[in-house]
Amino acid sequence: MRRIVQFSTGNVGRHSLRAVIGRPDLELVGVHASSPAKIGRDAAELCDWSEPTGVIATDDIDALIGLRPDCVVYTALAETRPMEALEQLTQILAAGINVVGTSFVWLAAPRYAGDWVREPLEKACAAGGSSLYINGVDPGYSGDTLVHTALSLATRVDSITVQEIFDYANYDDAEYTGAAMGFGVAEDEELPPLFLPGVVESMWGGPVRALADGLGIVLDEVRQRTERWFTPERIDCTMMTVLPGQMAAVRFAAEGVLDGEPVITVEHVNRLTAAAAPGWIFPPDGHVGVHRVVIEGDPRVEINTHVSHPLLDPTDAACISTAARVVNAIEWVCNAPNGIIAVEDIPQAAIMNGLMWRAK
Ligand SMILES: NC(=O)c1ccc[n+]([C@@H]2O[C@H](COP(=O)([O-])OP(=O)(O)OC[C@H]3O[C@@H](n4cnc5c(N)ncnc54)[C@H](OP(=O)(O)O)[C@@H]3O)[C@@H](O)[C@H]2O)c1
Known part of the structure; x- marks a missing residue:
């Protein structure tokens, strides 16, 4: 005990x-x-x-x-x-x-x-x-255990793409996740922490480097990309109320580059309600979120992870899984x-x- x-x-x-x-x-x-x-x-x-x-x-x-x-x-x-x-x-x-x-x-x-x-x-x-x-789940599971599982199914790999595509509308964390990612911040306001040089790379670059080392490859560089979507309409949700002109969706990635091409990508697409960023990728089959890996290679491998709960929101279910990663x-x-x-x-x-x- x-x-x-x-x-x-x-x-x-x-x-x-x-x-x-x-x-x-x-x-x-x-x-x-x-x-x-x-x-x-x-x-x-x-x-x-x-x-x-x-x-x-x-x-x-x-x-x-x-x-x-x-x-x-x-x-x-x-x-x-x-x-x-x-x-x-x-x-x-x-x-x-x-x-x-x-x-x-x-x-x-x-x-x-x-x-x-x-x-x-x-x-x-x-x-x-x-x-x-x-x-945790991301960073954590999606960039390590999930990828290791997918790689075990391939004999040759061209690229690895890890994605968290998740609607954070019901994530009650305006204080950290909301503020750090910049939800509710207008384009002409000070850049949120996530968009400062090197921040995405410092938080999600580690898993990219760990995968490169595990694969035995030497990357040219690990770089970051970021993109914001500003809502034309007011959005009300648990995380916060977003007013017209403020950010309601974010897309960012840490990319491991080999011979000029990104070969290991760890990407997030996070929005507040399905109304945000309608042109960006959504989770499959109407899910609120997905933690996914796509391996391009022999064969192509795609694993989509959805956690859910009979009483709780999928965001809360993902928090149970985050806890499980370490309690177990x-x-x-x-x-x-x-x-x-x-x-x-x-x-x-x-x-x-x-x-x-x-x-x-
Ligand atoms: N990798 C992943 O997948 C993943 C996913 C989710 C979260 N996380 C990480 O896990 C951590 C917890 O996330 P969360 O969403 O549970 O956070 P949260 O609910 O916003 O905060 C967790 C707790 O932090 C405590 N806290 C806040 N300010 C404090 C202070 N000044 N001194 C001492 N304690 C303080 C509070 O404790 P009390 O309740 O006792 O007041 C609060 O309940 C974060 O670091 C987050 O980045 C990782």
Whole structure:
């Protein structure tokens, strides 16, 4: 039985918390909350679990470390507060506690992450004898496990295209995803962070480089492209209200170039409602979203991934999957050698154990 602390209960964290509470091989021993409205409440209330757990949310990190958990599931927003989040992670790792998480999207391909984030975490792992594993759906699954699966079906490959085509209308994250991507920003306003030089490349270039290295090819360069779509009509949705003239869809990619041609592309097409960017590609068969890989080669391989849920929106279902990517790896990470772990280090068969349990 692994003793677990869940760190934050936002879009992803409330789903990892439910998984931790429910799984018979994991024991929830602590929950971190930063918002005053959550501190002091039972973990069950923070994730709609039916019975109280007796575990009360706290913002006292020292007390959570003092519980000596085997692993912390870290899903706090990190990209808008990287130095503060880095301090929290290094404190936990240096105390000898393993961490799995979805935050710090740069670390989905950790060997290609910048020194500013990788080095302090490596040092903390070495100091504490602990391990860190970060993954998700995108970045994560779509650019690694999905591609590896598709490549296993081909004898020769000309190009790899990974796509997230997803309607973010019901994604309740105007604060980070909305602001970073620039939804609701007009053309004559300051450029949103995603459109600054090098930002797409820094976040999605790692998976491109990891795939190139795995394929044994040397790319000419990894470059980024970005495009925005401004709505002529007002759009109301969960993420936000977008007024005429403001951005309601975005398309961007990190491209690995070989002999002048993009051969490994990791692309996003994100819109707010189906009314946005009608000329751009949509997910197949009326789906809200798809995580897809297309391999051009012998043979052509296309795998479309749709996650859904009987009660929740597909965006929430994707957040469950984001949580699954790391919760399912807890046992392996707890047994792993010290340091930062990449997805290719973990045997796929190792993430199944403990998965079949009935939710209450
Ligand atoms: N790779 C992928 O596929 C993928 C997909 C989705 C998300 N992500 C990443 O996963 C992380 C979580 O995403 P999310 O959508 O769940 O985020 P979110 O709901 O916007 O925020 C998660 C939590 O961050 C905590 N937080 C915010 N400001 C804080 C602060 N100043 N100090 C401490 N905690 C703070 C809050 O915790 P409290 O609730 O305790 O107040 C919040 O609930 C992000 O880093 C995101 O980029 C990755």
